[in-house]
Amino acid sequence: MSFRAVKAGFRQQAIQFITDPQWIIPSLILPFLFTMVMLFIYRDVTGPIVLQAVLGGGVLGMWANTLFASSFTIAYDRMNGTFEPMLCSPTRIFDILLGRSLWNAFIGLLNAILIFIVAELIFGTGLSLMNPIGFFFMLILTLFSLSSVGMLISTSFVFTRMGSFFSSIFEYPIYVLSGALVPITMLPTSLQYISYILPPAWGIDAMKYSAIEGYESMMGVSVYTDILVILILSALFLMASFLVMSKVERRILSDGSATRY
Amino acid sequence: MDDSDYAIVVENLTRTFSSHHNGNPKKVAVDGISFTVKKGEIYGILGPNGAGKTTTIKMLSTLLIPTSGKATILGLDVTDEKNVRTLRNRINVVSGGERGLYYRLSGRQNLEFFADLYNIPKKKQKKLIDDLLELVELTDAADIKTENYSRGMKQRIHIAHALINDPEILYLDEPTIGLDPEISKEIRSLIRKLSDGGKTIILTTHYMFEAEELCNHMIIMSGGKIVGKGNVTDIKNSISNSSSIRVVTEREPVFAIESIRTQMNADSKVTKLLNGRFVTKFTIPIEYNDLSMYENIFRQYNIKNIGVEEITLEDAYLALVGDGEE
Structure with missing residues (x-):
């Protein structure tokens, strides 16, 4: 892996973000909308459920940002004609995407923080976190896990100009399956099994564990197990995206689809 | 002549694309072409639209895997996956046109991004980028966003980008298309300067005067095949x-x-x-x-x-x- 390329991806994405006003929509307006929607869904309840609502909004914001920004950067490169020069360089596309993904994760974090601020200041939810430092750590871990899933989905954008089709398919199921919208225990058993292989589901579980006193975690495991599972699953997702990306890179050179947009 | 004198050796190179339109399952874009390019020369690939020029350039620059045949670039087989990243460090491509730049980034930032992709150390980057900007006469516009560049400036920053890794072979795919005569002349002068500096240049063009002015040798392609080959005199004599x-x-x-x-x-x-x-x-x-x-x-x-x-x-x-x- 080339750390210089990862850094270049991060820096390029940061400059694009700062100089392009269109990102205000996913970064500032969407979090507000997500929080509002979630609080309206749970408007008649109090206590930990409100936290579930705000947490859901936060994860929705992070996921939207991670998936949208990480995946669509390649679609942008295809449209912009910058994908070919990138491909022509000795650097792996994976390294560049990883750097961009790290920037998007950083923005996702700001997004999540903004949602908590909006919830507290505008909607007056009166949230109290049991372990704020632990919660923040779990928030970062969840973001990392979301990025690992986002990286795998972004391979579809390298594979085909129709990548947005795949990301759209995965966007909403992840909201549900990761427990961002409703607790995983409320899902049908068969769907719960899918949730268990998604690292963000464990991240959200760990966040609830640090936020809500007396919270009974998913599958009754300790928060340390949550952390371990997040790390293992995220690493597996990242490894899978690295391998898939290498195959996809070779495939697009073979079928000549690298420069189609 | 020794094999090491050749920058490029192409033998029976073919590329087909799947296409199911009009009941025709395969389109042959390049059909069994063979030619050699000596180190340090400017070699022209001429032909009308759809002749297979760009497909040939893509195969020779590792952006497209040939269907059959062989291409050896700087002694490395381009079809061998193990060679691809090594080769990419030693070659570069100017596709040109309006696309291929990050418009929200300045010319300098674009070059810095690509310098990182070629793993050029930060310490060397500043001088290298300053030198390239000077070469393409964009020093004064270095910190302007490329969305504000004219077409000629974009083409010059494309050339600077393609020189970022000091390539031994430079592929120029129609570098003067759509440019006004004055800018085209400047680009041709730059190409000659690069050739004088020892780079092997592969140039595709529609413009005969450009080929005549710049190219030592050339091939003329039509329908994916080579229909003429040699220097300008050879080509003229071929219809004597x-x-x-x-x-x-x-x-x-x-x-x-x-x-x-x-x-x-x-x-x-x-x-x-x-x-x-x-x-x-x-x-x-x-x-x-x-x-x-x-x-x-x-x-x-x-x-x-x-x-x-x-x-x-x-x-x-x-x-x-x-x-x-x-």
């Missing part, structure tokens, strides 16, 4: 059994052109409007170069001038490309 006739008339000789095509098996025609007059040029087999024959055909259009001209590269190109021209 032909003559080029030039007729100036006051009116557009619509029927005369058709008549020449059907009666004399003329390979080409060019009609230009020049000071209100029509200049018609065509290349015909040498046995048909009796001017009185053409005086009869063109008389009704009021002939102002008629004569046999020396065959130009453009005449040869049109004769060789023939029906392949779109």
Whole structure:
């Protein structure tokens, strides 16, 4: 892996973000909308459920940002004609995407923080976190896990100009399956099994564990197990995206689809 | 000549694309081409749209895997996956045009991004980028966003980007297309400067004068095949059994052109409007170069001038490309 390329991806994405006003929509307006929607869904309840609502909004914001920004950067490169020069360089596309993904994760974090601020200041939810430092750590871990899933989905954008089709398919199921919208225990058993292989589901579980006193975690495991599972699953997702990306890179050179947009 | 004297050796290179339109399952974009390029020369790939020039460049620059055949670049087989990243460090491509830049980034930031992708240490980057910006005369515009660049400036930053890894082989895919004559001249001068510096340059172009001015050797492609090969003289001589006739008339000789095509098996025609007059040029087999024959055909259009001209590269190109021209 080339750390210089990862850094270049991060820096390029940061400059694009700062100089392009269109990102205000996913970064500032969407979090507000997500929080509002979630609080309206749970408007008649109090206590930990409100936290579930705000947490859901936060994860929705992070996921939207991670998936949208990480995946669509390649679609942008295809449209912009910058994908070919990138491909022509000795650097792996994976390294560049990883750097961009790290920037998007950083923005996702700001997004999540903004949602908590909006919830507290505008909607007056009166949230109290049991372990704020632990919660923040779990928030970062969840973001990392979301990025690992986002990286795998972004391979579809390298594979085909129709990548947005795949990301759209995965966007909403992840909201549900990761427990961002409703607790995983409320899902049908068969769907719960899918949730268990998604690292963000464990991240959200760990966040609830640090936020809500007396919270009974998913599958009754300790928060340390949550952390371990997040790390293992995220690493597996990242490894899978690295391998898939290498195959996809070779495939697009073979079928000549690298420069189609 | 030793193998090490060649930058590129291409043998029977073929590329097909799957296409299920019109019941035709495969389109042959490049059809068994072979040629060699010596180190340090400017080598032209000429041909009309759809001739297979860009597909050839893509295969030689590792952006497209050939369907069959072999291409050896700097002694490395381009089809071998193990060689790809090594090769990419030693070559670069200018595709050019309006695309291929991050428009929200300045020229310098674009170059910094690509310098990182070529793993150039930060310490070296500043001087390298300053030197490249100076070479392409963009020092003053270095920190302006590229969305504000003119087309000529974009093309020059493309060239600077392609030089970021100091490539031994530089592929230039129609580097002057759409540029005004002054900028085109500057780009050609830059290409010559790079060649003088020892770089091997592969140039695709539509413009005959550009090929004639820059290229040591060239191939002419049509329909995916090579239809002409060699230096400018070789290409002209390849149609030495032909003559080029030039007729100036006051009116557009619509029927005369058709008549020449059907009666004399003329390979080409060019009609230009020049000071209100029509200049018609065509290349015909040498046995048909009796001017009185053409005086009869063109008389009704009021002939102002008629004569046999020396065959130009453009005449040869049109004769060789023939029906392949779109």
